[in-house]
Amino acid sequence: MERLGTLEVKNLNKKYRSQNDDLLVLDDINLTVQPGEFISIIGSSGCGKTTFLRLVVGLEKGYEGEILLDGQRLNGPSLKRGVVFQDHRLLPWLSIEKNVGMGLKNPKSGESRKTIQEHLELVGLKGFEKHYPHQLSGGMSQRAAIARALVNRPEILLLDEPLGALDALTRMYMHQELERIWMKEDITMIMITHDVDEAIVLSDKIVVMSSRPGTIKKIIPVPLARPRDRAGYDFANIKEEVLAEFQLHTDHPFTYSI
């Protein structure tokens, strides 16, 4: 059986209509994501990366060009694509277990319960089934959100700055967790981020976007072995390469600052 989860984006344009003229947000985006790949999209604010992600999720309508998932043109949101937002968006009136079960057709069935349990274990939230979102920390909430997005086994998981609201240490821990989950689930992931280190730690490819209009400036492969060493020489070189795209050169690639 051929592996599912190939995303092809061809000549994608997106315009927002304003009163006087149309604003071009995305200009001729071309991208292919292979099954099981981890892709990061990095760019400054306003480069259209969130719009791109929302188009792929199906929450944003109206585009020119093609977005194909396993050769099929996208039409609205679908269970085939999971999404994790920057704010965890757990429903405050549902327990963690129920939040995670939201994506299932029949969350009360025995099979569903098992799936929910597996996913809670996957994200390390076993024992928190009956807790409510306000009882969890930011990192735990985001892990619950990831479990919720994965529970119906989507072909592709889209992450919109999922760790943006977390503190630096929690973030580094979550990088390991995310990598572990990605490897275990063997799923295609596309993540939007501001954080160059995060992108290098996690991604197979980094897509650098420039703004107004949003275009793909460069696609930088990250051929490093996992788990990746943030202090390594290769890491620093790739970081230099990414930062160069933003005209931000570090003079001493060995100097690592926290």
Add this chain to the structure above:
Amino acid sequence: MKKIINILLVMAVGMALFGITPGFAAEKVIRIGYPGGSGRPVSAGGWGYVQAKNLFEEEFKKDGYRIEYNYIKSQGPGCNEALANNSLDFSFHGDLPVLAGRSGGLKIKALTASRGGNAHLLVPTNSSIKTIKDLKGKRVGVGVGTWTHTLLARVLNDNGMTLKDIKVINITGSDFETAIATNDIDAGFGSRALVRRGVAKIIWTTVGKPVKYQSIFSLVVREAFLKQHPDIVKRFVKMYVKGLYLASLNKNETLKFNTRTGSALQDNIDDNAGQSIKYITAPRIDGQVTQLYKEVQLVAKNNGLIRKPFDVDKDFIDSSFLEAALKELNLENHWPNYDYNGNPIKK
């Protein structure tokens, strides 16, 4: 400039507002209250003569008092409220409201009383109600707290019913007349004017019945005013008795005079058939009046209209002013005292 005009405007409005606030003006005024029905704001009988001959105005001119007549649309209960908040000095209202007011702690004294007032139980012309018994479950309009309220209770009690067997609708004056005409209420006590206009018919009347069904109206004064101005009260009662005297001289003349309120002469004649003019103008709070006060109080108590009965004989009636006035006017023997059945007591 505009600012000055604005300030002047505000001041003018302010003054206009305060000017009409009762009791604010420092001018000397004697304020008299009456239950105001639907007729013209003038009185009949003794009060009518007092008004027509300007007896109060003449009497109190030299002291600089103005006389103010207030016809109070909410009737006797309204008179009580006005007395309670010092908007009236004297009032002339019916038995139940006077007694209820006193029972409720209103500090008033009864100076004189008038007897022999009648009322008619009316139903719309096309109504099928023929007797009191037919009133069961019907909507009966009555001025709650007015003298006809106890009258209604009394006639219902006579027929083995209570106020709880009917639907009491609190309605007075012209509202009552409209409601009868539009069939919004099924019955109620009112005047012959409605019969004359063809909108109602009489199924029961106090005319020709024992006098216990008739009204007692009392001249009451605020106790504080009495304490402050005993001399004024004395002269006031004297002028009032003068009016009563004028009314008592000729029955036909007086009944004709009473049409000034808007009533028809024939109605006045029918209402007072079989009653002497002396009887209906007699001012003394005699044995008959006190007995009727007590009866009304008992009926009111039994029907839940008065909660705390009081001793009518004690600390409520003050006949001294009336007796002094009768003496000064040489009218001590003009009116006899009456017994319970309304017959004059021979001396």
Add this chain to the structure above:
Amino acid sequence: MKFQIIKNKLLGLIIPLILYVAWDFLTSREIIPPELLPAPKVIFDTWWDLQSSGELALNMKMSLLRVGFGFLLGAISGFLLGTAMGLWKPVELYLNPLFNFFRQIPVVAWIPFLILWLGIDEWFKIVFISFGAFIPMALKTLEGIKGVPASYLEVVRVFEYGWFRVLRTVIVPSALPSISTGLRLCLSEAWMLVIGAELVAAGEGIGNVMVIARRLFQTDVVLVGVIVIAITGFAMDKVLGLLETRFLGLHRSQNAQ
């Protein structure tokens, strides 16, 4: 913490206590004439009298029945309109201007027409109450539904929920606090209006007891009526408040975050 809460509650009692002492002082020495303001003891005796004779219970029952029916009618119709306007844009576009026009009319302004249409019997009172109760309910329901965060709706769009599951999982729970506030406003409005209705038109009921007492110069009964109305209204709001905390407490504290 516990102590602080108790202390704060006690602070709210100070002014009423001072007022009560002043009331007792001024009336027992007849500085304020008893016919204008009866003394606390008189009020208590009168209350006991009305209570033991069953008069109070009977009239309260009538008033509460009216409140019940008027409240139900108003709350249900308000909820339905608010829900319809909140969920379907066309309904909102068609009805919201009319609704906004309607709610500018003070309920008492309807009295002449309502009496003309319905007479002065029970239907008048119930419809009158429901008119007043309807408005906060419709407003708060609409507000609650309109206030459902778009971010939650996006989550369930991704999960391909049908409309019923969206309603059950997101819209109703999210709008509940606002709807519950609507219910409380609605009940307090209904309780105020029943007194208004009874002051206008006859029939048994606590408001009517006060009208009659006023006409019979029973100031003490009027004041007992005022106090009973206040306590009942307060108690009804408290009960709804407790129910709210009981069923929505958790939910509330989360929204506060």
